[in-house]
Amino acid sequence: MIIIAERINASRKYIAQAIATRNAPFIQNEAKAQAQAGADYIDVNAGTFVGEEAQHLGWIIDVVQEVTDLPLCIDSPDPKVIAEVLPRVKRPPMINSITLEPARLEGILPLVLEAGAKVIALCQSQDSMAETADEKVRMAERLVEKSTRAGIPLEDIYIDPLVYPLATNTRSALETLEAIERIMKEFPGVHTVCGLTNVSHGLPARKLVNRTFLVAAITRGLDSAILDPTDKDLYAALKAVLMVMGKDEFCMNFITSYREGRLE
Amino acid sequence: MIIIAERINASRKYIAQAIATRNAPFIQNEAKAQAQAGADYIDVNAGTFVGEEAQHLGWIIDVVQEVTDLPLCIDSPDPKVIAEVLPRVKRPPMINSITLEPARLEGILPLVLEAGAKVIALCQSQDSMAETADEKVRMAERLVEKSTRAGIPLEDIYIDPLVYPLATNTRSALETLEAIERIMKEFPGVHTVCGLTNVSHGLPARKLVNRTFLVAAITRGLDSAILDPTDKDLYAALKAVLMVMGKDEFCMNFITSYREGRLE
Numbered sequence: 113m114i115i116i117a118e119r120i121n122a123s124r125k126y127i128a129q130a131i132a133t134r135n136a137p138f139i140q141n142e143a144k145a146q147a148q149a150g151a152d153y154i155d156v157n158a159g160t161f162v163g164e165e166a167q168h169l170g171w172i173i174d175v176v177q178e179v180t181d182l183p184l185c186i187d188s189p190d191p192k193v194i195a196e197v198l199p200r201v202k203r204p205p206m207i208n209s210i211t212l213e214p215a216r217l218e219g220i221l222p223l224v225l226e227a228g229a230k231v232i233a234l235c236q237s238q239d240s241m242a243e244t245a246d247e248k249v250r251m252a253e254r255l256v257e258k259s260t261r262a263g264i265p266l267e268d269i270y271i272d273p274l275v276y277p278l279a280t281n282t283r284s285a286l287e288t289l290e291a292i293e294r295i296m297k298e299f300p301g302v303h304t305v306c307g308l309t310n311v312s313h314g315l316p317a318r319k320l321v322n323r324t325f326l327v328a329a330i331t332r333g334l335d336s337a338i339l340d341p342t343d344k345d346l347y348a349a350l351k352a353v354l355m356v357m358g359k360d361e362f363c364m365n366f367i368t369s370y371r372e373g374r375l376e
Numbered sequence: 377m378i379i380i381a382e383r384i385n386a387s388r389k390y391i392a393q394a395i396a397t398r399n400a401p402f403i404q405n406e407a408k409a410q411a412q413a414g415a416d417y418i419d420v421n422a423g424t425f426v427g428e429e430a431q432h433l434g435w436i437i438d439v440v441q442e443v444t445d446l447p448l449c450i451d452s453p454d455p456k457v458i459a460e461v462l463p464r465v466k467r468p469p470m471i472n473s474i475t476l477e478p479a480r481l482e483g484i485l486p487l488v489l490e491a492g493a494k495v496i497a498l499c500q501s502q503d504s505m506a507e508t509a510d511e512k513v514r515m516a517e518r519l520v521e522k523s524t525r526a527g528i529p530l531e532d533i534y535i536d537p538l539v540y541p542l543a544t545n546t547r548s549a550l551e552t553l554e555a556i557e558r559i560m561k562e563f564p565g566v567h568t569v570c571g572l573t574n575v576s577h578g579l580p581a582r583k584l585v586n587r588t589f590l591v592a593a594i595t596r597g598l599d600s601a602i603l604d605p606t607d608k609d610l611y612a613a614l615k616a617v618l619m620v621m622g623k624d625e626f627c628m629n630f631i632t633s634y635r636e637g638r639l640e
Contacts, residue, residue: 278619278620278627279627282622282624283622285619285620285622286620286621286622289595289620289621311620315627315630316631316634316639317612317616317630317639317640320613320639321619321620321630324613324616324617324620325620327588327591327595327617328591328592328617328620328621331553331591331595332595348584349584349588352581352584352585352588353588355542355546355549355585356549356550356553356585356588356589357550357553358546358547358549358550360546361546362546363579366579366580366585370580370581375580375584376581376584
């Protein structure tokens, strides 16, 4: 299971403030806490700083790399921003994300290739969202085709089928779960990834909904996720479902997490 | 989702004591609490009273039926005990359980038929436990064949593929999940049911493991479970996964549970 740690995102107010005030220790503590909590990638996002995104993202990249050897997940929809910050990135990163939107796809794929990066590919085009499992799988096919044709190995592609709020469509999680299962079967070697927060938008007890969706998605084949590894209940559910799914030899990972006090 | 409430079981010390001392209010409070918490059936078990099981089970049945209109789940492996207590049962019950063991199967099936009962059928024979999904599905086939041939409608059969402790076999949950999915596909109309406590035997944080397994099983098609509906974290996970799986129209059930303070 590959964990992309989501906390360093300018859409969070306290992160935006730390970026704006160049509060490096604050950002570095977020990076260290997530690394310690089990992150595989540290997502970095300065998307709310319109017109100044590259400058702020570059600063984040520098300060995060001072405190962790984990690879980064460069989170921007803008090929120009990604191109501008990539030279500062020390280890092959993940790039978050491409869609089927031509400018974004054609702008970002060469950067992915050049950086030897992994890439998150969203099941979304410029004129439609994929709401049903069928639509998600069709978009996944096109994303895989375009990415592999550009030279990106299947193993470096992380398909995000996207999940929409249950509050507006009670079938939305179900369609995503079906898409995950079908995508993993149809393209052996490809990865699936998902953010968790959309699914609970507009509902109460959001963290409960998010972690329940994560457990469901892993039972259907999801092998990476964008999440906050410092969320104890979420982390406990993650460790438990990996064990339930037979991915924890001798249950040692689960038992170790318990001994570290991380399961309650 | 059909919830079979498990608390009134003589293997629990305080229940055994209440049975032995004929503490009717105690047993009745357990029944009422589970009914209020959302039980569909109240399981009743006096299995630890060897040689006196029927007498004690009969008493439990009487006192529980005084306080709830919910149907009972008569929990005994012994056809004689079941035959003895059935006349006291007011509403068509569930009978828990048959296996492929001939004496148990042939003894209990006529009672199920006569009572118009539903029946839990365990994937287990006298000489083997079904450990792999293949074995579980094969046993399910034989249980379905024998039960329907005896005249029991498919809709009244609840197959329990059984789950063994993860601590002794890390694939045990996985095999059960695969069996659930295959059984539900192979016999449209049949139900699957599972107890949750076995899976976590020998592990720490057992309730976390149990509810994670429940969520996983529901995402693979499980449509009933033997559990404690008064366990708040378990109940919250159940409500969340039913919503995630598109089985909660307009999310109203989840939102109502939240308003009732049952989700945290």
